[in-house]
Amino acid sequence: FLVGRCSSPTRRRLVEEMRKAHPQARWFCYEALDPVAARAAAARAYGPGVRLVTDFTKARRVLALDSDFLGVDKESVAALADFAAARKPEDEHGRPRKDMARLYVVEPALTVTGGMADHRLRAAGGKVAVAAALVAGRVAEITRNPGLQALVQTLSLPSGHGFDLRWIDECAADLAAAAGQAVVLAGPRQPVGVHLLAHAVNDALGTTGPEGCVSALASAPEAFGSLADLKESVAMGEVATLVSLTPADPAYDTPGDYDWADLRSRLRKFIHLGPRVNRTAVGADLHVPGTHFLEEWGDVLDPRGVYSVVQPMILPLHGGTSELAFYLRLLAPATPPPDAPKDDPAYLAVRETFAARHAAAAQPGPVDDAWDKTLRDGFLHGPGFPPARAEPTAFGTLAPLVAEAFPPPVGEGMEILFATDPSLYDGRFINNGWLQEMPDPVTKLTWDNAALLSPKTAEALGVFTPAPRKGNDPHSRFQSLGNGDQTVPMVKVTVGDASVTLPVLVAFGHADDAITLPLGYGQSGGADQPQLPMQVGAGTGFDVNPLRRLASPFLSRGKVEKAGGRHTLALTQEHGSMEGRALVREGTVERYGNDPTFAAHEAEDSHIPPNISLYKPAGYDRQSGRFDRPHLFDQKNQWGMVIDLSQCIGCNACLLACQAENNIPIVGKDQVRRGREMHWIRMDRYFVAQQDEHGRYLNQ
16 A cells, blocks of 8 residues: 555554554555655654644744745644744734744745745755754854754864855854744755754754743654655565555656656556546556545644544535545445444544544543534644653764765756745646646746746856846846746756756746756656646646656756747736836834834835825715715725735735635636736735845845
8 A cells, every 4th residue: 555644543543454454465655745854853853753843922033944834844824823923013012022033044945934034045955954054053152052062063064165154143143042932944855964953953942842932742653664665565576466545646756766667567456546637547457536635524633633623515526435435445344234334434434533532532521512512613622742752862973864964965067956836736736727827926937837047047057148237226137037028948957867848937036056946747748658637737837857866856966058949938927017106115123113104105105195085074965965974984894905014924825715715717828928817816026136245236
């Protein structure tokens, strides 16, 4: 059995029953974007199954190391709400607050989290470890923590790293000054060593534990083999029949050096269960249509272990079988007894799991009342995961594992980063038209993926020519990027024997000498691959999975060169121009504290007199002929929407929710390119060019 990651207690229970009923069966787990390094580091530092959960209501200083914790790497929606609340510039009394959370970010490409940063440092993915080590060294000097000191003393940092040490010093000092309320987060694309280094810094700052803002919680890990274990078992003849239940698409999204086709050819029987007919499904001997998760009963645990029930919103539109129902069918006797319950088997299985958890938590009252209350409230009241063991970790002994993060990626050439797509994730949502047409929260690209390059790197490759600078205006060099021309040049990216040609998108805030390739697109397949029954996602984007390597699925090195031809992109950034009016008005917390209304008297709109109403002082009364009738808005509620840009992270959730709630249709790539997208809410992103003390252009 090949399954995906899932927090469902009912699935865990049924898998255990399957193991007992079929002891010869082997179990493996695969997700294309599985955070293996983060899980391994947490297990090494705190024990197997330990989950580290950040309470952002307590965090006053945050350092994100290639961690888009507000975007594609988010832990939960609750964590986003907590961080937004910590960024609120006023206290509960409406006065400017002095303890507003401050965010530092080190990342290779601008993300949703990077867009919220107070201080952001560009760094290629392979150099994030160096920045982490520099910060850890300064924190060790300030805190004099023995474990962190012993750890950083063993690290050999490359000379000429190119980082501004003033940024490093200020960041480390700020973290140390907020000890217990400061947290360092490492992203899932970083190796185990960077995660361990982050844990060591958090330990030195007193972050992890009951008094800090990070909780170490104990959960029982599930024993599944890896994709490499599956390949070995198939090659040795231990697995002849494979049942794939993972929501991933291993025939499409496995790294290029895995050779799924060879594994498939060695299987005697291959069965696939899933809600869509993807590339894995068309290569199976039998495809079992799956259900959407809102068409069947289920349950989940949140990151803190709080139990919740997934209720079906509708009956399955096209029939199908859920993963729970599939296990239950295999576990059921060939001939059901006459007194077998007639209810939905998945519903009964979830009720059985719920009853066991209710009894274990010693909840008062009948279980049926507790079930009704859980369905009403959305979660089961009671404790979640218990705290992990309290023994301190000897981080100094982990130096060999941390040191593994510092050699550069294997191979020569430009650094290549493979990024999670904010719309399609790993590609499983490619047939969702709303997500395809939702602009990327940073690049504003729709219906495509493109190679992201910094202006400097794009210019060096010959795929971008900046305009002549006009006077002291650094923005003038990039005017050509905003003139509405969405036909762009192509680059060819080669790793080993694999190469992919795709369009270029110049990305502000991107690290130099690196290229970012979003995943999830290009699923239509070539001439040698079976065509998929896709209507929405057919022909969208470019498949970059052949460039990935199993040993390092998110980071590689290869050759990048200009290719012939051009490609048309559909970007929404230049749509809905404000015609010269001030688009962005920004200021510091200190300025806001001194003048909360500074945005009203700034830039081109500053000449507008205050408090000019669009309404006349009185309404017209037909009977009297006088303007003495009160307006409607004086008597009844008038609805409006106000967005607090101090808390808005630019995630596009409101845009998509509005489209779904009002059933707004999509218009397709060509019509988006013409400015005809029908979103009622839009989120744009603007960039400001800065100069250092020497007059050099800074793109952070």
